[in-house]
Amino acid sequence: MKRVSKVAFHTLGCKLNYSETATISKQFTESGFETVNFNSAADLYVINTCSVTENADKECRKIVNKAKSIAPDATVAVIGCYAQLKPNEIREIAGVDMVLGASEKFNILDHFNSFDSEIPLVIGCDIRELSEFIPTQSDRNRTRSFIKVQDGCDYSCSFCTIPLARGRSRSDTIENVIERIHSLLSSGTKELVLSGINLGDFKDRSQNRTRDFLDLIRTIDKIDSLERVRISSIEPNLLSDDII
Structure with missing residues (x-):
């Protein structure tokens, strides 16, 4: 029997981020994933970030470290506003596997299913x-x-x-x-x-x-x-x- 893949989400910032996380979570659920608490072991951890706070980098590192301490072999994806603004900074954080900007965060399921690399996947966009x-x-x-x-x-x-x-x-x-x-x-x-x-x-x-x-x-x-x-x-x- 095939094991069900597990995904966990952590959302920073505004209510808009929470609504977007909920929609992304639904995509995974409808594709057969089990959504678990961020404190639980998962195959994929998704961190939806905010760019408003001056501590965005510190918060992101802390949450990435938390995910890797729970499940060292898991994939960690950073999405959202901070990922769009500072993708190259985020890719340097130990443990980050995917950095998806504004145009790609809603395609994270496809990227996860095809991801097979030791090099972080970084996809941003020209915001204009x-x-x-x-x-x-x-x-x-x-x-x-x-x-x-x-x-x-x-x-x-x-x-x-x-x-x-x-x-x-x-x-x-x-x-x-x-x-x-x-x-x-x-x-x-x-x-x-x-x-x-x-x-x-x-x-x-x-x-x-x-x-x-x-x-x-x-x-x-x-x-x-x-x-x-x-x-x-x-x-x-x-x-x-x-x-x-």
Whole structure:
């Protein structure tokens, strides 16, 4: 009988990262993997990183060392914002096998299945060319779910590396968001947390008229079976009186 491969996840940073980790975890589960606690022995450890904290490198090293101390022969993959920004620094960390940037983190299952090398696999991208929106959501907590509706940022704040890590602002369509919400509601979700890098910059350009964040929440508000909606991250200058 073939042994079931095990995968463990550790997520750093924002709620958006958690929703993306949940979606990646689901990919593995649907492919026959068993998801285990990060403190348990696994065949693959996935570390979804953050670039906001100044201790990103220190945190990453600590978690990599933890994984290798539990399962020395396991594959360790570092993905997320820090992996996009500092791939060459991460590849030098002892124990790291894969470094996947913004364009490849959702393809980690394919990379793991084909990985067979003593040399770390490092795949980044030109962040200026990143234009695809990947919908993700976290639904492990049956009553509260995080749903990504927007990603990236068009601002160029001198203190922030997010645009360099996640690319330009891009959004899901309102119709697709509503479809995803109904799917979550059918699974028992009562409370929804709208997640994004800059939710106020939500723009759905799939119709003749560009629809914004106000259009999105007005449409969501029509769903009677949804008990509560939270907004996770919005810039004050984009928080209009109509939204309030």
